[in-house]
Amino acid sequence: MQANRMVRLALLVAGAAALHAVEGAMPNPLIVTLGPGAKLGLANVVTVAVVMRYGLRDALVVAVLRALLGSLLGGTFLTLGFFLSLSGAVVSAAGMGLAYLIFGSRLSAVGLSLLGALLHNLAQLTVASLLARHFGLFVHLPYLMLMAIPTGYFVGVIGALLGRYLAQSNMRKGGPREV
Numbered sequence: 802m803q804a805n806r807m808v809r810l811a812l813l814v815a816g817a818a819a820l821h822a823v824e825g826a827m828p829n830p831l832i833v834t835l836g837p838g839a840k841l842g843l844a845n846v847v848t849v850a851v852v853m854r855y856g857l858r859d860a861l862v863v864a865v866l867r868a869l870l871g872s873l874l875g876g877t878f879l880t881l882g883f884f885l886s887l888s889g890a891v892v893s894a895a896g897m898g899l900a901y902l903i904f905g906s907r908l909s910a911v912g913l914s915l916l917g918a919l920l921h922n923l924a925q926l927t928v929a930s931l932l933a934r935h936f937g938l939f940v941h942l943p944y945l946m947l948m949a950i951p952t953g954y955f956v957g958v959i960g961a962l963l964g965r966y967l968a969q970s971n972m973r974k975g976g977p978r979e980v
Contacts (some may be wrong), residue, residue, distance in 0.1 A: 857898025
């Protein structure tokens with residue numbers, strides 16, 4: 802792995818983990834606003850930007866390491882929350898990455914984020930149902946899919962802005978800008 806790529810990924814993972822930790826520390830009134838089980842998915846802002854700028858492989862690296870680091874920072878490593886976070890992050894990043902490989906620039910950051918939010922919810926419900934051995938949890942699917950629309954839109958808009966910033970910064974795919 803090139804040094805430029807390692808540094809870029811480390812910075813992106815740190816940013817995603819920080820957003821993960823900030824969201825985990827948000828007060829309960831946000832849960833009342835969005836409803837039980839719904840979160841903004843702030844860390845996915847980074848994943849959306851990484852999918853569009855650097856591709857599927859880097860997005861998977863960021864998603865996995867963000868879930869690991871975020872759980873270590875939040876004290877949830879190897880708990881149910883960790884496995885739900887990891888499954889949602891990996892399935893979401895993989896789905897967004899594959900969709901972007903297929904559709905490319907015809908798929909906007911908002912469209913990509915909406916897909917990621919839907920896949921994230923589906924993965925988490927599947928893992929929770931498998932662990933609980935009770936598929937009645939899927940009764941929450943319509944509500945979670947509905948909540949994925951505003952949260953996915955918000956994350957997509959911010960992800961597009963981050964992607965534009967990354968395109969203009971020293972974190973370009975090829976490394977630092979030549980002066």
